[in-house]
Amino acid sequence: MNQFPPLPEEYTTKMQSWLGNEFTAFLNSYSTTARKGLRVNLLKIQTHTLKQELHFLEEPVPWCKEGYYISRSAKAGNHPYHQAGLYYLQEPSAMAVVSALDPRPGEWILDLCAAPGGKSTQIAARLGGQGLLWSNEPSATRLKVLAENIERLGVGNCIISNELPAKLAQKLPQVFDKIVVDAPCSGEGMFRKNPSLRAQWTWRGVEFCAERQKEILSAAVTMLKPGGTLVYSTCTFNPVENEGVIDWLLTHFPELSLISHPDPLPVFDGGHPEWLLLNNRELEKCTRLWPHKLEGEGHFIALLRKTETGISSKIQRANVNITNSALKTWQAFAKDFLDSCPEGFYFERNQHLFWLPLQPPDFNGLKILRPGLLLGAFKKNRFEPAHSAALAWPLIKTINNVEFGPDDQQLFQYFAGHPLPASGNKGWLTITVNGFPVGWGKDDGHLIKNHYPKGLR
Numbered sequence: 001m002n003q004f005p006p007l008p009e010e011y012t013t014k015m016q017s018w019l020g021n022e023f024t025a026f027l028n029s030y031s032t033t034a035r036k037g038l039r040v041n042l043l044k045i046q047t048h049t050l051k052q053e054l055h056f057l058e059e060p061v062p063w064c065k066e067g068y069y070i071s072r073s074a075k076a077g078n079h080p081y082h083q084a085g086l087y088y089l090q091e092p093s094a095m096a097v098v099s100a101l102d103p104r105p106g107e108w109i110l111d112l113c114a115a116p117g118g119k120s121t122q123i124a125a126r127l128g129g130q131g132l133l134w135s136n137e138p139s140a141t142r143l144k145v146l147a148e149n150i151e152r153l154g155v156g157n158c159i160i161s162n163e164l165p166a167k168l169a170q171k172l173p174q175v176f177d178k179i180v181v182d183a184p185c186s187g188e189g190m191f192r193k194n195p196s197l198r199a200q201w202t203w204r205g206v207e208f209c210a211e212r213q214k215e216i217l218s219a220a221v222t223m224l225k226p227g228g229t230l231v232y233s234t235c236t237f238n239p240v241e242n243e244g245v246i247d248w249l250l251t252h253f254p255e256l257s258l259i260s261h262p263d264p265l266p267v268f269d270g271g272h273p274e275w276l277l278l279n280n281r282e283l284e285k286c287t288r289l290w291p292h293k294l295e296g297e298g299h300f301i302a303l304l305r306k307t308e309t310g311i312s313s314k315i316q317r318a319n320v321n322i323t324n325s326a327l328k329t330w331q332a333f334a335k336d337f338l339d340s341c342p343e344g345f346y347f348e349r350n351q352h353l354f355w356l357p358l359q360p361p362d363f364n365g366l367k368i369l370r371p372g373l374l375l376g377a378f379k380k381n382r383f384e385p386a387h388s389a390a391l392a393w394p395l396i397k398t399i400n401n402v403e404f405g406p407d408d409q410q411l412f413q414y415f416a417g418h419p420l421p422a423s424g425n426k427g428w429l430t431i432t433v434n435g436f437p438v439g440w441g442k443d444d445g446h447l448i449k450n451h452y453p454k455g456l457r
């Protein structure tokens with residue numbers, strides 16, 4: 001017997017009126033199972049190499065060059081390559097948003113509603129370590145998993161903040177080349193994959209989401225550089241939160257115009273202004289992904305460009321620095337245990353050492369969880385490396401490592417928090433699976449003390 005909550009009646013009635021002849025095919029998609037996807041982390045491995053190594057990868061996701069479907073039985077979250085940050089498990093349709101935005105190395109990109117980090121980690125991979133990713137998430141509880149994912153995937157050029165968009169906009173006007181607003185929404189497009197969402201749906205909820213989406217977008221427009229690109233996405237079918245919100249945005253911000261999807265596929269659908277009796281045919285440039293037309297859940301994507309003014313405002317940079325004694329402590333650690341570490345800005349904050357490839361924009365007064373890559377902490381006169389520094393391979397490479405294969409029982413002992421036999425090399429080293437670091441160990445000559453984070457064991 002089907003244990004799932006039924007689809008809300010008001011929802012199906014509306015969908016029927018909007019979809020017309022297509023409604024039966026749409027409804028039938030609820031009797032099929034959602035496909036799962038995996039996105040290769042290009043910061044650490046190439047798609048063809050991972051494809052050769054993992055038997056559960058199936059066909060490529062047509063709209064994402066680093067995306068694959070995975071077999072239904074795959075336990076991809078338990079594979080050591082997941083812990084090593086070689087991939088991110090992501091719903092296939094969700095991969096289309098960043099593909100449409102097309103991040104390029106060197107750009108400054110803001111992900112305004114970022115947790116748990118699917119879009120952020122995809123942007124980071126496309127940036128290839130060059131430029132800046134700013135990932136913001138106002139929910140303090142969701143922030144932790146965002147940081148864990150960014151760190152697991154080894155992203156070095158990222159600032160993570162915990163602010164409401166309006167507060168961020170006061171501090172960061174016209175700073176970003178590209179912005180993603182993957183907005184909180186009524187989630188209708190996930191009713192198949194996550195049926196518990198059905199019970200939470202109300203029409204009032206849809207209207208509430210639409211108002212919040214307008215607020216978030218208004219802040220995003222402030223932070224976008226002239227000539228910059230904004231992508232707005234939701235995982236709902238509801239036109240009130242999609243074409244309706246974009247119509248409002250275009251009316252209130254005449255400096256924005258809709259642009260067509262750069263790489264449209266025949267399985268994509270356009271926007272439907274007629275569903276809300278809107279006169280603006282431009283809204284047909286939006287993109288809709290439907291579960292009865294492709295292998296993925298429901299998504300809406302709108303790409304917008306801000307008019308180029310030719311006037312660029314000067315970005316205020318943060319005053320980041322490090323004391324001489326902290327620098328010496330870090331350099332001593334790096335000399336003893338690191339094979340290579342990158343050029344860039346090393347700076348100290350509350351006894352912690354961070355790194356960024358460039359001088360960041362001024363974040364003074366904002367709630368910042370990570371002002372860059374967390375390298376470790378200063379404890380008296382010594383330096384203790386952070387898990388994120390081990391996972392930042394190949395940006396950071398250690399001199400010594402202890403190597404395991406993906407099926408090695410000792411590796412699973414390590415993940416469970418147990419010490420490992422001594423390696424013959426004293427001091428800090430990384431534990432690796434086929435060359436990819438999964439965390440730190442410290443060898444005292446008798447055994448390797450386990451430094452895998454307690455929260456991940």
Ligand SMILES: C[S@@+](CC[C@H](N)C(=O)[O-])C[C@H]1O[C@@H](n2cnc3c(N)ncnc32)[C@H](O)[C@@H]1O
Nearest residue numbers: 112113114115116117118119139142182183184
């Ligand atoms: C659809 S989820 C984002 C998913 C994420 N982009 C990804 O790909 O993994 C929307 C996020 O927006 C956050 N959010 C809620 N209210 C917000 C607001 N007022 N401004 C910005 N983000 C908000 C939610 O906490 C949630 O994490």
